[in-house]
Amino acid sequence: MSKNTPKAIRGTQDIFGSDADAFAHVVDTFERVRKLYRFRRIEMPVFEKTEVFARSLGETTDVVSKEMYSFEDRGGDSLTLRPEFTAGIARAYLTNGWQQHAPLKVGTHGPLFRYERPQKGRYRQFHQIDAEIIGAGEPQADVELLAMADQLLRELGIHDVTLHLNTLGDADSREAWRDALVKYFRAVKGDLSEDSQERLEKNPLRILDSKDRKDKPFLPDAPKIDEFLSDEARTFFEAVTSGLDAAGVKWVRAESLVRGLDYYRHTAFEFIPDEGSASADKLGSQSTVLGGGRYDGLIENLGGPATPAVGWAAGIERLAMLVGERDADIADVSIAVESDDLINTGISANTAIRAAGFSTEIIATGSPRKRFDKAAKVNAKVLLGISAQNGETVFNLRSAPGVEEYERIEAILKKLR
RNA sequence: GCGACCGUAGCUCAGUUGGUUAGAGCGCCGGUUUGUGGUACCGGAGGUCGGGGAUUCGAGCUCCCUCGGUCGCCCCA
Incomplete structure (x- = not known):
């Protein structure tokens, strides 16, 4: 930077x-x-x-x-x-x-x-x-x-x-209580913490929840609001x-x-x-x-x-x-385009799958050989590799057993051809 | 506004009493390997050590200032 x-x-x-x-x-x-x-x-x-x-x-x-x-x-x-x-x-x-x-x-x-x-x-x-x-x-x-x-x-x-x-x-109860507090604390002003001596003028109610050790002995006997309600x-x-x-x-x-x-x-x-x-x-x-x-x-x-x-x-x-930690967003499909010739095929597949309402991530940059590994690192339910074998485009679709998205993605890919 | 601690690579951190060209792991990029639910090996890029000043033959390391971060006080959600 x-x-x-x-x-x-x-x-x-x-x-x-x-x-x-x-x-x-x-x-x-x-x-x-x-x-x-x-x-x-x-x-x-x-x-x-x-x-x-x-x-x-x-x-x-x-x-x-x-x-x-x-x-x-x-x-x-x-x-x-x-x-x-x-x-x-x-x-x-x-x-x-x-x-x-x-x-x-x-x-x-x-x-x-x-x-x-x-x-x-x-x-x-x-x-x-x-x-x-x-x-x-x-x-x-x-x-x-x-x-x-x-x-x-x-x-x-x-x-x-x-x-x-x-x-x-x-308003009246609050004023009466406030006055009583000021009177009570003013009597012991010299023994209060510096902060509380200042609070006495500005905001006496605040003395009540002071964390300072010097103030604590005076707090239990301070006037209570209940007496003035x-x-x-x-x-x-x-x-x-x-x-x-x-x-x-x-x-x-x-x-x-x-x-x-x-x-x-x-x-x-x-x-x-x-x-x-x-x-x-x-x-x-x-x-x-x-x-x-x-x-x-x-x-x-x-x-x-x-x-x-x-x-x-x-x-x-x-x-x-x-x-606490929220579950990270899981993609429905992670797509690896493993050959530069097939980038447009990847784009078409991506569009079709997203149009059907599935979230996708497409990996089509960097070394083609490493794209599948990169795609596998995306947290996705279904992994799709697009590669060329013997001049033919191959969709390599994988998922854990029983993932319901698998079949629907498979159907979308069939229509694509 | 006050106090304490901390700032080294994108991230997490090493770096000896001040002494050659500042390192590691992860991440990133590339090559080879593997040929698939996350492989392995090799290589590469990436730092004015937060910034400025001082001391010194020499500062990532000491001192001062400054900026930022973290935590506490005040106050507040």
Whole structure:
């Protein structure tokens, strides 16, 4: 490789082979399950006006303040490559009058962009699948959404991942809890880790899931959200949990699970690999495989009417790491043209076999004597050698015993003559 | 943004305390053999050792800078 050759941008990936197959498998499975739950497919632009994200995620969040790919276009507008799906979907809901379809269940997938330090399961261009229910304020919507996520994971063959569930309460409950946490931690501020001292100002809820040894002694006695829940919020959460039980979705209560983005209310959740499981191993420190919650405040932030909504997103790369090796694509037929005179015969055979719906690979380059060996290395059900013997064209057809494609290919070749 | 480790052929990796022309396996291309569910042998192409600078008679190896990769922190899917 010349040193002039441009390199890929940091944190982007070129996905090939079995990785690409695993990626496609995740997307295909999502699409299938999506239809099972009657979520409608939507396609969204990859960029939006910067304010769409700034207003909905909150100016002070890390995502907005230091991770967005923002730029000015030629008309002078500030645009941003989407760092997440929800804000754009909320914007589309308002600008397209999708209120008329409420409650609206939608799903999409595609690339997202965040300027972060790449590491395992984390990229600057990454991909998510996403599901949202907009305009539904009842806990059944949360249950529906979580049941879908749970089934998706099971259909992907991922069984060592568990739903961690929490409630952040309504806006008032959340504020009261937050104030109590700040008060509690401020009293011991000097003993907290540096990170947590900073979090105390910016994002006190985050202290609860700090990994720092210095913080741990203070966590068990920290105020619990349950003490601040309004009756309404409590009833809501109970309806979610009992609904999950009825749907057969396993869950555990995670009192310290919070969401980083400001717009979340009530239900918050993450699917996390069980400790010591194979999935936990494969993901390293990027443990959350699917996460989301209720964001009743977001659409108002964008200037719309008060509109309740719930949603989740899952990293396709992370899921792909968990689904393991996919079976490689097997060709139906591998064709070796063992003489240059017969290349057109090979092309005709190739066309006829493909027209009948069989996948083929044709080997007609390089040393004629080695073409059969090359064709044999293609993972194919049927192997076809085309060679000349005593001036006659010979089709040498081979397969393992009982391969049903064999006879149909043989019939196609007979018609060819 | 912070920290640790790592960059040698297309891939996986050797390369001694700094010392001739940097190697192997696989893959690729070709020849011969075999004459068919993946043969064997022989040969060939392919490297400014990530890039730049410094030290030295001499650097793949030491030092500095830089770019990239991997993993962790932060944050998050």
